[in-house]
Amino acid sequence: MNGVGPAGGGGVTGPGRPLDRPRGHLCCLYRDEAHRRRVTATFVEDALGSGERVMYVSGRHRPAAVLRALHEDGVEVDPALRSGQLVVRPLDDLPSARPLRVDELERQVRESVDLARADGFPGLRLATEMTRVRDALGSFEQLLAWERLAGELRREVAVTTVCQYEECLLEEAEAVLIEAEHTGAAPELGVVPLARLLAVDRPFGLRVSGELDLSNRQELVRALEARAAVNPEIQLDLKGLSFIDVGSLRAIYEVASRLPEGGRIVLVDLAGPVRRVIDLAGLCHERVEIVS
């Protein structure tokens, strides 16, 4: 572009590009524990930014240790745990005879996706420690068969996955085959999503913090619609929201206007800038209530 100078405002940081964000059927061949933790924290943060449920299937690490690590890495785990947006469970929970069958794993994933939707989440993110899965499946061939099926499942039911492998436990040839079954490597940039869309159970709804604009408007709409599908009376807590554009505000009103009889969206705890946009945009709808 002519006339555009160098990017000004040195040191200005923003949210990551789409490529920096975990999407697809990703793998993480982790070199060390720090690497695995960065990938996990990035993955969980991004899930909370999208309003989706994130399930961590642990292997060697106990669930309590996983949660402690997430907390230490700056992820606010407690509210997400309370509403079931974050679930950590050991692979041993799977009620299955050994060796574990690939179709049993598939059934588990499908059920988890259905359950996520039934609980009011727009989708499921799945992080799995794979070393124990490999052991449970009994062979590398079965593991590869599972990874191939997981790739297909990902496309079919729109689940985002990170399969975590301890790099030192894989032969070089195995690592190549595993990587080939994935759409890419899981990011570990610590990219914080622009907003956090946190499911809340009582009162039922969504708590949004951060900023809402064109880049995450669709995620907001998906999260609201998923909540509304369970209970059309939603409380939208905007206390931590520091910026909203008119389009995103209008999107909230549009979701409200599509709610069934008796449905409504109650906006609570509006910060000054959000109030200002509501005033300026002059929006109003019988199914949107504003409570200060």
Added chain:
Amino acid sequence: MTPVASPGSHRALIYEQPTEYVSGIGDFLRSGLTNEERTVVMADRRKIGWLHEDLGAAASGVDFLDAAETVARRGRVARSLIERLGEGALSGGPLRVVTEEDLSVRPSHVVRDYLCMEAAANVAYGGLPISILCAYDASVAPVEVISACRSTHPETLRGGAVQESSEYRPPAEFIMASSAIVAPPSDAASLEIEAAEDLARARALLRSEAASARLPPEDASDLVLAADEVLTNALVHGRAPRALHVYCEGDVLVCHVRDAGHGLDPLAAYLPPPEYALRGRGLWIARQTCDALEIASDPGGTHVRLMMLPARAGEAQPAGF
């Protein structure tokens, strides 16, 4: 009782002496009151006093607005006027409006914005039963302002007589000709906007530039909102390459958004979007939150400039109109 403004007029009263002002405005208001029309006057306190004296008891039927207070609300007055007058005209019968701002003390960005708004008023109120009389004090106003007022009003009023203005120009033509869009200075803080993910970066850049320019927090937050809306428009409707430039012109903070698209109507900077419009709402937000706004095109594409004045000591914060 002359002149009687017919419904739907937009005239300029160019005066030099207080007596010319009082008789011109007084007659205009009296004929409105006689016709039981609603009358609104925006003037400074001194002139409101003159009109009270001239109208006597009839002054109680006039809605007076203190210009100092209104001007303190800066660019936001535009929205209020257009919306209130538009709604008022539709619901409350014919309306008469007198306006005047002391442009001699305003920065050039705001003067240009005001004059373009005058041109756009011909479109905004065209066909509505609203009679607007805009007062211009030729003893203090710069020659260019008086000349522009003849170009933006189809008729002028002098010595009680209505004259067709031979210098009147179609609003879009006037607005395009008065565009002051230039290439951003080389030291502007700039950012290429390629995707929606860049909006947060743009807001961060603006926040830091607004803080350097010592914009009050509310104004900074308004500018950030306005810029985000204009950039979102450029992303959704415009064409790459798109860029944001932030710089100061004198003590005015300018946020300049460019994209390679064409076809953004320069009048859109001054008029509310139609009820059903899919685009243009963002611009209307920007119009309400900035001190001045302009749109122009050149062979390189579309330019939108949002302008914020520095805070003035003791300035009242905007409130409802």
